[in-house]
Amino acid sequence: MVIKQTGDIAPQRLSAEQLSCEFSDIAPLLDASAAAAAASRCHYCYDAPCVNACPTQIDIPSFIRKISNGNLKGAAVDILSANPLGGMCSRVCPTEILCEGACVRNHQDAKPVTIGALQRHATDWAMARGEALFKRAGETGRHVAVVGAGPAGLACAHRLALAGHNVTIYDAHEKAGGLNEYGIAAYKTVDDFAQREVEWLCSVGGIEIKHSVALGRDVDLDALRKLHDAVFLAIGLTGVRALAMEGEDLSGVMNAVDFIEQVRAANDFGTVPVGRRVVVIGGGNTAVDAAVQSRKLGATSVTMVYRRGVESMTATWAERDFAQTNGVTLVTHARPVRLIGKDGVVTSVEFERTSGDGTRERFVVEVDMVLKAIGQTLVPVGIERELLTLDGSRIAVDANGQTSLPDVWAGGDCAATGGIDLTVQAVQDGKIAAASIDAQFARTAVKAA
Structure with missing residues (x-):
């Protein structure tokens, strides 16, 4: 919806210079010395509460230790193997109530280790260099449809592609990214980072994105089920x-x-x-x-x-x-x-x-x-009523993200997973569903043999 310029609503309230300043990065990247100093504050807890507080279970002490040793590639592997959207999450996660909120440093000097900034330090370093951090497994011949190119859909696609499956992502927008591209304040993700992260994620291979394709308008669930071995619904809340x-x-x-x-x-x-x-x-x-x-x-x-x-x-x-x-x-x-x-x-x-x-x-x-x-709210266009929760507010799923249909999974904000509505939780939903899909493929392959 484009608002009409009526009343006292108008563009150009500020000069170009003022706007450039207002929308600059609110949390600039750490330099090497600042990152080393921040990493030195970590106690590398054996039973790290910060890890338990992270929905994607990133091994935080491990990646921080690698940063302190100058091994940024190893740190990035630790982060992105657990959270393929770790770069975006380092920018938008409410770390104050997740990893940093659980940091033991809060009980000592009331100042947690700046985990989010350190995570960004490592992931930005790797992406800026185009590091090939992961190698895709051999082709399995399986093909999965992912509906929605937001955090859940992208995370699911990445995990499935790494396992050797082919993935086609269908998204209603002109750009991939979901809320990371369209729903987050511009000052949090400058320099077109959402698109750069999508490009890096897809560089593993085996992932195709079809833009401007909406479920219920351009394609229906039955057709996707016939064309693919599994379907993952990650359509978000568009109402x-x-x-x-x-x-x-x-x-x-x-x-x-x-x-x-x-x-x-x-x-x-x-x-x-x-x-x-x-x-x-x-x-x-x-x-x-x-x-x-x-x-x-x-x-x-x-x-x-x-x-x-x-x-x-x-x-x-x-x-x-x-x-x-x-x-x-x-x-x-x-x-x-x-x-x-x-x-x-x-x-x-x-x-x-x-x-x-x-x-x-x-x-x-x-x-x-x-x-x-x-x-x-959920707009369940193209989704059968029997897939929804009793109140119709979400897609009903089990602990693995599977719906009542044997070949359909769902995750992210659209699904009743019991998690919090955050980017990092959507990533975890995508990972869990991908693991479940991959396991089902393995079971059916054994039976066929």
Whole structure:
């Protein structure tokens, strides 16, 4: 959805120089001396809690020790063998609640080892040199369809390709990457990193990507099952929850995910229209990314409003702090009541706030742009109802990612795996499904013999 330039929504809020500064890398790459110093703080714990906190189970002490010894290739192998999207995860993982949050250093000097930065140091080094870290097994003659080129689909494809199977990825977008390409704030992944990572991942061989092919529109599940030995569904959550209230159709009101995609797709950030007074409704990472990018594009005031307290927000404390450091005002315990407009254009939002004693008050925030970030939903186009959970919100799978169909697996945000909705968890889902598919191929081969 491209928002109309009505009211006070316009591009070119800032100069090209200002925008270049605002959207520069927020966590620049460590140099060799800084990486050595950071690595020296690791205790190389035998029963490392950081490993247990990582959904992909990267051997963190091992790769950090290799960095300290100057063996960056070995460190990259440790990381990417466990997480083929380790470069992206080093940029976007909420390390403060995962590996770094579990670091024993927190109990000593309240400062964890900077695991994410060290992970990026090693993976960026390897990718910049085009290192051939993995060798593909011999051809098995098996062919798997992967629907969706996001983190789960790419991770699954990579594991299957390494095992010698051929993989065709079908993706509805013009570029692969899923949320890594379209749904993450531009300041987190600069220099077209998402595409460079896809190119590296596919360089192992045996992976073909077909773009602009959507399940239920251009291809159906039955056809994929007939053409391939197995199918892995990694279609993500492409629907957006509505506020379901008066004024939602006013000009100036849009989904935060669409706004983020506009920013990500822009060759020139100055062409992206943004309001002077922006309200973002929601409390997750999408809300934070939309709010911060609004400020970075030149919005004068940005207010992020969440219906519960900060303890209930899915955005981590680090994300909240980053938003507030960048000039975003956070309002909690308030829910939107109605969107108010004039001549078809949004002009304000009325909220109701609940205080600690249960009393309620109404207040109005003047706006010219409202971004909705209250969650995404599964759009089960092309998927049989019997594959879904009882409430229809996700694809039902077992512990290995297998659906009720013997040759269909699913993973990532679209599947009810019980994991957290993060890039790193989606990667793990893809790995688990790939292992299950490969094991089933091995069983059927034995039976045939």
